[in-house]
Amino acid sequence: MPPEALPGFDDLAYLLQGQRVVVLTGAGCSTESGIPDYRGPETRRKARNPIKYRAFVGEAAARRHYWARSAIGWPRFKQARPNDGHRALARLEAAGVVRGIITQNVDRLHQAAGSERVVELHGALAEVRCLDCGHLSDRDALQARMGALNPGWQTRSAEVAPDGDAELSTDATADFRVPGCATCGGVLKPNVVFFGENVPSETVDDAWRLFDGCDALLVVGSSLAVYSGYRFVREAAARRHPIAILNLGATRGDAEAWVRVQGRCGRVLPALAEALGTSPSSRAA
Ligand SMILES: NC(=O)c1ccc[n+]([C@@H]2O[C@H](COP(=O)([O-])OP(=O)(O)OC[C@H]3O[C@@H](n4cnc5c(N)ncnc54)[C@H](O)[C@@H]3O)[C@@H](O)[C@H]2O)c1
Ligand SMILES: [Zn+2]
Incomplete structure (x- = not known):
């Protein structure tokens, strides 16, 4: 099925149109680069x-x-090298749709793909x-x-x-x-940040600064099982900001999401970038 035909895809594009979007990413964003996640279908x-x-x-x-x-x-x-999902997020930032990424990943693949405003939560x-x-x-x-x-x-x-x-x-x-x-x-x-360790307060402050400048949250490839990421979903819900989740499988934030798309980041994000007016050729890779 083309990503555009996935249930929820049109709603996802519509929801994020014209918004200042902060993206929260997790391990699912990097599985297509060959780095296993913790709680995906393969790893469970x-x-x-x-x-x-x-x-x-x-x-x-x-x-x-x-x-x-x-x-x-x-x-x-x-x-490991960035995949099409990482690259699409970088294009969305260059186009001004995505204002920055709060990532739970420790692999630096967003930066390698060209994303500039990245908070490395962990x-x-x-x-x-x-x-x-x-x-x-x-x-x-x-x-x-x-x-x-x-x-x-x-x-x-x-x-x-x-x-x-x-x-x-x-x-x-x-x-x-x-x-x-x-x-x-x-x-x-x-x-x-290891299990049982707190995220440094400067990093949390930086993530909130990015979050505060945005009015919609897109979660990509995270089960949201870890609270340090999930808290952004809680806060977006408290502020009644639109929340969209792109993930294979269930997440802890599903009840708070306005739109959910079950698909692979590497397929759905390029389609989303195109739907929101950025094309791969509009920016040198
Ligand atoms: N790449 C990395 O840097 C890496 C990898 C593993 C774990 N971690 C660490 O472990 C913690 C794990 O929590 P988490 O929520 O980030 O990951 P997680 O493993 O808990 O959840 C990943 C989610 O992504 C989904 N998924 C897998 N492949 C996908 C794809 N191609 N497209 C869409 N969804 C996909 C899975 O089904 C799962 O629900 C993080 O805090 C992180 O610090 C980092
Ligand atoms: Zn020393």
Whole structure:
């Protein structure tokens, strides 16, 4: 079925016409780029067990296990490229329809597609922060240091998991050597929000600034199971702003949505961009 024929598509285009739209995106936006989600139809069968903030901060063994898996998963994660859905959102921003994106994704694919106003609610895996001195550094630099400390490690094959980790037993990672902060020797953490950790208040403030300048909310590829994203749906509902949801499968925000479209982001968003007056040729890719 062409995306234009999907139930709700016309209502979606009509609802967003002439509005200042803020988009809330989730993992479903990046599955077509090869990065698995947590709660999609494919992933539900596999039990994912992402690391909790408390374990990471409190246990050296948990950190070692995390970084050992991440050292394998990162090269593949970072190879992911934006898909047609990311590109359509960038066109919608260039056309002035979308005013910005609040993303729960940590993959930087919106920026790679050309989106300019992006609030990374859960941070980015491309960055590493020192828990002791706060120094922010590049994930690639850490990858090189981990490679030097653990020769041969990165070539081991393992399945890539949603957060850029790879599946490995704790025994297999016991000998992995974790580098400390290059500045102070302190404990390094990927600059992403783990389960059980709060979104930094500056990031939340920035997201609200973007939200406040808009009058409609479009949710794309998120189950809204995580409250840090769902709160924007709650607030849009409280302000009686139009809310549209484009997602495969049910979401926690379905009751608040004015329009729901069940379709793939990579197919529906380009059609939406066209319906709202932007075409792929109107902007250099
Ligand atoms: N790409 C990433 O950066 C990434 C990937 C996995 C998890 N995460 C993290 O985990 C949390 C997961 O919450 P979430 O709500 O973002 O994701 P989620 O996994 O809870 O929900 C994703 C939703 O997208 C739907 N979906 C999958 N593919 C789709 C497609 N092509 N088109 C439309 N819908 C599609 C799924 O059915 C599901 O309902 C986030 O907070 C994020 O930080 C990030
Ligand atoms: Zn430090």
